[in-house]
Amino acid sequence: xxxxxEVVCTDDDCTLDMFELHYTYDxxxxxxxxxxxxxxxxxxxCLEAIEL
Numbered sequence: 001x002x003x004x005x006e007v008v009c010t011d012d013d014c015t016l017d018m019f020e021l022h023y024t025y026d027x028x029x030x031x032x033x034x035x036x037x038x039x040x041x042x043x044x045x046c047l048e049a050i051e052l
Contacts, residue, residue, distance in 0.1 A: 003023040004021065005020065005023075005032070006018060006019075006020050007036075007047050007048065008047070009038045010046045011038065014043065016038060016039070034047075
């Protein structure tokens with residue numbers, strides 16, 4: 001099954017609560033939140049994976 005990450009934006013000015021990244025099988029190993037930007041505010045250093 002492809003990897004799924006739940007992500008939160010930690011920027012105080014961003015109102016995005018959380019979102020999920022659903023990977024396909026051809027994503028490189030080790031891909032994580034550092035390779036993405038917030039889809040709402042565009043921030044690149046403010047994403048954190050939610051550990052359940």
